[in-house]
Amino acid sequence: MNEYSIGVDLGGTNLRAAAVDREGRVLEKISVDTNFEGGRDAVIGDIVDGVNHLKKNLSTHRLAGVGIGVPGFILLKEGFITNSNNLPYLENYPVRDAIEKKLGTPIILENDANAAALGEKWMGAGREVNDLVLLTLGTGVGGGIIMGGRVLHGMDGMAAELGHLTIDPFGPPCGCGNLGCLEKLASATAVESAAMLMSLSAHPMTSKEVYELAMDGNAKAQAIFGQMGRALGIALANLINTFNFPLYLLSGGMLPAWNLFWPELEAQVKLRSFTYRNSKTRIEAATLGNQAGLIGAAYLPFLSMDLGHK
Amino acid sequence: MNEYSIGVDLGGTNLRAAAVDREGRVLEKISVDTNFEGGRDAVIGDIVDGVNHLKKNLSTHRLAGVGIGVPGFILLKEGFITNSNNLPYLENYPVRDAIEKKLGTPIILENDANAAALGEKWMGAGREVNDLVLLTLGTGVGGGIIMGGRVLHGMDGMAAELGHLTIDPFGPPCGCGNLGCLEKLASATAVESAAMLMSLSAHPMTSKEVYELAMDGNAKAQAIFGQMGRALGIALANLINTFNFPLYLLSGGMLPAWNLFWPELEAQVKLRSFTYRNSKTRIEAATLGNQAGLIGAAYLPFLSMDLGHK
Numbered sequence: 001m002n003e004y005s006i007g008v009d010l011g012g013t014n015l016r017a018a019a020v021d022r023e024g025r026v027l028e029k030i031s032v033d034t035n036f037e038g039g040r041d042a043v044i045g046d047i048v049d050g051v052n053h054l055k056k057n058l059s060t061h062r063l064a065g066v067g068i069g070v071p072g073f074i075l076l077k078e079g080f081i082t083n084s085n086n087l088p089y090l091e092n093y094p095v096r097d098a099i100e101k102k103l104g105t106p107i108i109l110e111n112d113a114n115a116a117a118l119g120e121k122w123m124g125a126g127r128e129v130n131d132l133v134l135l136t137l138g139t140g141v142g143g144g145i146i147m148g149g150r151v152l153h154g155m156d157g158m159a160a161e162l163g164h165l166t167i168d169p170f171g172p173p174c175g176c177g178n179l180g181c182l183e184k185l186a187s188a189t190a191v192e193s194a195a196m197l198m199s200l201s202a203h204p205m206t207s208k209e210v211y212e213l214a215m216d217g218n219a220k221a222q223a224i225f226g227q228m229g230r231a232l233g234i235a236l237a238n239l240i241n242t243f244n245f246p247l248y249l250l251s252g253g254m255l256p257a258w259n260l261f262w263p264e265l266e267a268q269v270k271l272r273s274f275t276y277r278n279s280k281t282r283i284e285a286a287t288l289g290n291q292a293g294l295i296g297a298a299y300l301p302f303l304s305m306d307l308g309h310k
Numbered sequence: 311m312n313e314y315s316i317g318v319d320l321g322g323t324n325l326r327a328a329a330v331d332r333e334g335r336v337l338e339k340i341s342v343d344t345n346f347e348g349g350r351d352a353v354i355g356d357i358v359d360g361v362n363h364l365k366k367n368l369s370t371h372r373l374a375g376v377g378i379g380v381p382g383f384i385l386l387k388e389g390f391i392t393n394s395n396n397l398p399y400l401e402n403y404p405v406r407d408a409i410e411k412k413l414g415t416p417i418i419l420e421n422d423a424n425a426a427a428l429g430e431k432w433m434g435a436g437r438e439v440n441d442l443v444l445l446t447l448g449t450g451v452g453g454g455i456i457m458g459g460r461v462l463h464g465m466d467g468m469a470a471e472l473g474h475l476t477i478d479p480f481g482p483p484c485g486c487g488n489l490g491c492l493e494k495l496a497s498a499t500a501v502e503s504a505a506m507l508m509s510l511s512a513h514p515m516t517s518k519e520v521y522e523l524a525m526d527g528n529a530k531a532q533a534i535f536g537q538m539g540r541a542l543g544i545a546l547a548n549l550i551n552t553f554n555f556p557l558y559l560l561s562g563g564m565l566p567a568w569n570l571f572w573p574e575l576e577a578q579v580k581l582r583s584f585t586y587r588n589s590k591t592r593i594e595a596a597t598l599g600n601q602a603g604l605i606g607a608a609y610l611p612f613l614s615m616d617l618g619h620k
Contacts, residue, residue, distance in 0.1 A: 082588070153554070154554020154555055155441070157554070160554075161585060166547060166548055166582050242470065
């Protein structure tokens with residue numbers, strides 16, 4: 001009997017779920033515009049419905065388990081989410097147990113960036129390595145660290161909060177309580193707020209509009225992406241000096257701006273990391289796009305089985 | 311037949327070696343004032359003599375191996391040292407193979423801070439955990455990361471170069487090529503150079519003199535240790551946000567200044583790490599003092615045997 005697992009990705013605007021086999025092939029996939037304003041029961045209901053829908057169509061296969069990638073800090077043992085900007089009503093609520101009860105299937109919760117890193121390791125740009133760091137550049141900046149083929153969780157499941165690395169000790173304040181977090185300097189939100197501070201236009205601009213302006217040659221808009229590259233370069237230099245891993249990946253909605261931020265990023269990494277200058281460290285774009293989290297979430301049950309549910 | 315191993319610590323001013331049994335008991339210990347200016351052959355000769363001296367006195371025991379902690383970046387596979395400020399003549403020379411040949415015993419090279427972290431894990435402040443980060447605060451700042459009870463090496467053995475984390479992107483230049491490295495803000499050398507910049511006295515002061523001035527209530531001298539605490543706090547917040555480990559240790563010659571740098575260190579970690587504020591993270595003084603590297607070096611052969619020479 002063929003085995004498959006279901007991955008769920010609870011994004012900022014929608015909920016996606018995919019049935020994936022042992023070889024990483026997507027058997028079936030759905031996307032639901034979740035009513036996030038509907039609150040806890042609506043979101044949990046949508047997750048359960050999505051999983052059940054996939055299960056029904058694959059009744060001749062054996063379900064290995066369900067992995068769910070969610071934004072926010074995950075307390076792994078407790079199966080809780082804390083400090084999730086998008087899903088406040090799921091905070092400090094036994095969300096894993098609630099879903100397990102409704103589905104009758106073991107659930108593995110994972111931070112969305114960790115899931116994306118795992119997805120890239122399994123089927124994406126990190127297939128050839130066992131150790132990598134992923135930075136997701138979207139509305140915020142997330143991080144995932146894969147070490148020995150597994151997600152680095154730390155003692156509470158809160159490792160790899162790389163969006164909250166201090167890059168500029170006197171930089172802009174962050175919702176986490178810190179100043180000068182990477183996320184406040186290298187996310188879509190950071191680009192948009194820099195555009196506002198620089199009075200790039202009379203009205204608020206989206207990061208895409210700032211990107212287009214930069215591509216058209218606007219020096220101020222280009223400087224914003226230079227600043228982003230500088231922050232990323234400092235963060236990556238620190239990560240390289242810490243881990244000496246072979247591969248560091250960037251992903252997320254800001255990836256199309258690669259050519260705009262790369263020159264400053266590379267200059268900073270070269271300046272700040274002896275290890276980068278003297279090793280075969282690669283900094284590359286992730287390849288699974290917004291599927292990484294979904295694929296990684298689906299991999300969680302397989303990985304857990306392989307590790308004997310450690 | 312009782313088994314023992316020999317640890318060697320090649321410090322800035324002397325060479326120490328200890329014979330240690332499986333339980334971490336030091337059976338015998340020697341210290342040699344090495345003539346570091348004597349060059350490569352003199353230093354290698356001293357290492358070989360030290361090991362042979364210990365071996366002779368323990369001829370009824372079985373030697374498991376020899377571990378050597380050395381300052382600088384270690385290329386593990388090659389058995390090379392690179393970028394060692396103290397031992398330039400050992401750079402890019404097959405030092406491991408040369409010593410192995412003379413001793414007829416397998417040698418394991420390790421960065422001195424990595425060895426100290428391993429020593430603290432085996433017999434010191436980290437005995438109860440499997441995951442910790444150590445920062446050594448001496449002439450420079452070194453780092454060691456223990457993960458799952460083993461040293462994190464990365465792909466080349468250059469992981470945990472934590473003295474070269476960028477703390478202040480526009481800070482003082484460092485020999486590694488970077489600006490604002492932790493080492494340039496939180497080492498004895500940093501304290502001494504800050505004292506000079508602040509004109510604390512007409513003559514260059516040692517870090518100990520600056521410490522004594524601060525303990526006597528001198529506000530400028532106290533500010534220097536505040537700056538040191540601030541840099542350490544930023545570094546530790548970043549490490550905590552990256553690893554979510556249970557334990558972070560500080561060791562080295564600057565440790566007596568703990569009370570002078572701790573208040574600012576703690577304030578920075580609280581400000582900059584959501585994880586610190588919401589977990590049972592401990593930041594503590596290491597307990598083995600300058601024996602940590604020696605003990606850790608001696609542990610290397612045992613650990614290697616336990617891991618099946620992986």
